[in-house]
Amino acid sequence: MVQQPPLPTQATCLLFVGAARRPSFVVENCRVRLKELAPSEVLVRVRLAGLCASDVRRFISEDAHDECALVPGHEAVGDVIASRRPGIEVGVRVVFSSSNWCSTCEWCRRGAHVACENVTKYGHPPLASLSESELGGTLSSHVLLRAGTAVCPVPTSVSDGHALLASCALATVLAGVLRLTTCHMPMLLLDRNKMAGEDAAATAESAEGESRTKPTALVQGCGLVGVLACAVLSEMGFRVFCEDFNVSRLRLASKFHAQPVFREAGPLTPSASLPERVDAVVVAIGSRLDYSDPYPSPPLLQGQLLRPGGALLLLGQPRYSAFGKGATLEAADIYGRDLCVIGASEYEPDHLKDAVQFLESTEGKFPYSELLSPVYPLSDFQNALTSALERKFLRVVVRPMY
Structure with missing residues (x-):
């Protein structure tokens, strides 16, 4: 059995604290009280995160349900730093599904994960609600992938920025x-x-x-x-x-x-x-x-x-x-x-693999880089958010600090 490396004790996270507050977010070093991974869980160090329109709407929403503190974001590409998922090894670069399916309800057992009765989504409550151990949003240096999350290795021919397109839109x-x-x-x-x-x-x-x-x-x-x-x-x-x-x-x-x-x-x-x-x-x-x-x-x-x-x-x-x-x-x-x-509006686990394969097979055929913004550090998130609101780019890219 391969010995797992020690788990991190600190993570840098963007915390959404409510659209009505000014500012509506803070960047903090959060303590991680993660003793060990559960079966099939994967811990990823985020290389790049995407700022989806649904994430952006949270910062300008007047919905009272959007007032809970959480770590936003559901698109990322990153490196596996700890894994209890068979076939997903430490050091592999991966993308993952924006949803975590229960795999036990009637619909999941039938293979219709889009109708999962207990689905949770990264960057949304309750999965991403503020906790010292959840790591449930991608606008963070680390994200903890649950057992029901699809995880797909990224070929070396696909860049980090292009890989971001796979897990949500593509x-x-x-x-x-x-x-x-x-x-x-x-x-x-x-x-x-x-x-x-x-x-x-x-x-x-x-x-x-x-x-x-x-x-x-x-x-x-x-x-x-x-x-x-x-x-x-x-x-x-x-x-x-x-x-x-x-x-x-x-x-x-x-x-x-x-x-x-x-x-x-x-x-x-x-x-x-x-x-x-x-x-x-x-x-x-x-x-x-x-x-x-x-x-x-x-x-x-x-x-x-x-x-x-x-x-x-x-x-x-x-x-x-x-x-x-x-x-x-x-x-x-x-x-x-x-x-x-x-x-x-959603997809099945195999569609994530299809998306990565599509990117790999069409790399060089389509100018994917023209869809992406310059990379904003997490410390400059206000400018990243402004860029998304101004719709200068089809996808704004953020690099978490760690």
Whole structure:
């Protein structure tokens, strides 16, 4: 049996103390009274942490439930410094799921962890509530991974910053898109492959002909979730279009193999021609921080863009006000045109591995670094928070001190 190294007695943590307080957070050295790890637990020293929009909202929320003291954050990449998890060795660089599943309820036993009855989430109470031994949020020098948390080693070819994308946004995108392609559209993809195989020479002659063999998808919203959805859909063989109110985000999405659609395009903002009907509409506007400015056209009303038998995929955790007034999809449309509606705000443990593999296989193909802010030290968290509120970057990156 490999002897475990001594556990740390101190950790540097960002403590959220309530949105109504000024300041709403403090950075402190916390005493760690962790005698030993429980079976399957893993202790990680955090290299980089991501500041997700759901974390940012906590600092500006007026919800009384957000007043408890806790260590925020649920995205991180770090080094294992102690482990009782078989297959996860000390010294390995890892990412981990943002949720900790109980693994014992009926849904977990069925493999439907997204419906876990006892799920807890890193950076949220009660898991991250202020305690000298919890280490339950990623804006900390150390985080203690519970037995029900998925843990995945990171290949050396994937940088720390790129690995941050896996554990929240990318895994969620893959959960939704894989359901879309395997459960609802397998025949469409099969027909495309069959067509390409039977008439490969004719298809190669014409780019237009090639486009016609591909299923089409419109991604609405080019935040982090939306941009990553463009990349995943394009890798799965879709011809991808995207739309957003922000021209710079549209240009960024074009680097992830999407064709921007801007309804008020001018000479400097060329706009792709959207097909009359698409096979899938992906709504990915949940990462926006400013919900006072509704999306220009209510996305759910755009169900008419879907071809008969098409699918509407709702990704992330949008607030209803982001959709604008009257944003509905009539039941008659769903019935009459055989539409499928899929929601994906969480993911299964295997999707984390899928996300890491996707990053590894597309490293160098997509400019992931352009999604990330410069690295802010934890001591400069106010500027990191300001940067996130100003939406200068799709993901703000923080380096905890230790």
